[in-house]
Amino acid sequence: MTVPGRAAVFGQPIGHSKSPALHRAAYAELGVEIEYGAIDAGASEAGRLAEMLRTEPGWRGASVTMPLKQAMVPHMDGISDRVRHLGVLNTVVVSGSPGSIHLQGENTDVEGIVRALTDAGATRVDRVAVLGAGGTASAATAALHVLGASHLDFIVRNPDRASGVIELATGWGCTAEVIDAATAAARMHGYDAVVSTLPPHAADGLAPQLGLESLRTGTALLDVAYDPWPSALGSAWSAAGGSVVGGLSMLLHQAVEQVRLFTGIPGADWPQVTNVMCDAVGLPHPNR
Numbered sequence: 001m002t003v004p005g006r007a008a009v010f011g012q013p014i015g016h017s018k019s020p021a022l023h024r025a026a027y028a029e030l031g032v033e034i035e036y037g038a039i040d041a042g043a044s045e046a047g048r049l050a051e052m053l054r055t056e057p058g059w060r061g062a063s064v065t066m067p068l069k070q071a072m073v074p075h076m077d078g079i080s081d082r083v084r085h086l087g088v089l090n091t092v093v094v095s096g097s098p099g100s101i102h103l104q105g106e107n108t109d110v111e112g113i114v115r116a117l118t119d120a121g122a123t124r125v126d127r128v129a130v131l132g133a134g135g136t137a138s139a140a141t142a143a144l145h146v147l148g149a150s151h152l153d154f155i156v157r158n159p160d161r162a163s164g165v166i167e168l169a170t171g172w173g174c175t176a177e178v179i180d181a182a183t184a185a186a187r188m189h190g191y192d193a194v195v196s197t198l199p200p201h202a203a204d205g206l207a208p209q210l211g212l213e214s215l216r217t218g219t220a221l222l223d224v225a226y227d228p229w230p231s232a233l234g235s236a237w238s239a240a241g242g243s244v245v246g247g248l249s250m251l252l253h254q255a256v257e258q259v260r261l262f263t264g265i266p267g268a269d270w271p272q273v274t275n276v277m278c279d280a281v282g283l284p285h286p287n288r
Contacts, residue, residue: 004033006058007262010049010072011065014040016227018248018281019063022255025280029273032263034060043071050075053094054101061262062092063255066199069135072105079105086142087164088135090254093261106261109136112254113143113222117193119286120220120245122147125192129153129184131206132197133162136224140195141165145172147193152176155184155206185211193220196233200225204232212240219243224250252277 009019015038023036041049046068053059064072069088073079076092083089089105096102117125125147130140133156144152152169154162159178169176179187188211196203203223221237226247234244256274275285 004035004058005060005262006035006037006056007060007062008037008039009063009065010039010041010068012040012042012067014038014065017065018226018251019065019255021280022252022277023063023259025277026255026259026273027263029276030259030263030265030268032265034262041068043067046071046075050092050103053092053103057098059094061094061258063258064090064092066135075103076105077102080107082107082110082142086135086138086168088138090139091258091261107139108254108257108261109139109250110142110146111257112250112252113140113195114146115253115286116222116245116247116249117143117147117195117220119249120193120222120243121218122193122220122243124148127151127153127187127190127192129155129179129187129191129194130165130197131155131195131203133165134197136197137165137195138168140197140222141168141172144193144195145169145174150174153179153184153187153191155179155181181206181209185209185214188212189214189216191216191219193222194237196221196223196225196231198225200227200231207233207236212236212242215240215242217241220245222250223247226251248281248283252281252283 027034083105090109091106093104128144128149156162162178166176219242221244223231223234224247229246238244
């Protein structure tokens with residue numbers, strides 16, 4: 001019998017998060033006693049959160065969202081190669097016994113983005129565009145590399161902020177460029193997929209600037225914002241004939257990987273667990 005445990009999502013703001021519903025549904029389906037909550041905290045509280053995980057009994061792990069994805073990294077005892085490469089985590093796995101707790105930083109956002117884009121029909125891509133250049137854009141860069149991207153355009157207001165993602169992309173052998181919305185509009189017909197990593201409403205004003213009238217039918221958009229949904233960008237994309245998947249799909253798939261890590265169960269019926277998690281937040285079951 002699995003020892004009862006605790007887990008939570010850390011971030012700010014956190015009131016809108018669907019992570020508690022996703023995780024609670026998964027643990028109920030698995031018959032695992034893990035209580036899952038939400039803790040509102042900013043980047044300056046990263047050290048306190050890490051100490052809490054070390055000293056309070058029962059912690060199995062934490063889901064980490066903005067603005068803590070980078071701030072939590074220095075407080076880990078170990079990090080995966082992916083976190084080392086990207087510089088951001090979204091998962092803390094707690095192991096060990098009292099007095100010898102180990103905090104391991106992982107990043108499951110990459111799997112979340114790959115599977116969300118697959119849900120939208122983008123199983124392979126070549127030329128893609130990414131809106132934004134923060135921590136989620138780093139994970140998106142890794143995911144798009146996994147899906148075969150050879151060229152990435154980063155659409156950002158401040159080109160200086162994109163140096164990190166440009167370095168990531170070129171390090172994987174991709175070509176990469178920082179562009180504005182007007183240039184993206186001229187290239188829109190050539191994209192196989194677009195990923196918006198911007199927070200809610202931040203992409204609203206971009207929709208009329210992106211030249212969606214030239215969008216190829218079925219081209220995938222992943223908009224990681226999911227509250228409110230549909231986003232203005234998602235609605236415009238769908239109206240132009242594109243295929244749209246929201247951030248809730250990404251959240252679902254990265255949460256499945258977190259549940260695997262927090263429970264340590266190797267042989268569960270993961271497709272069924274995924275379906276139960278979908279039901280908890282009103283998502284359709286993925287095609288498998």
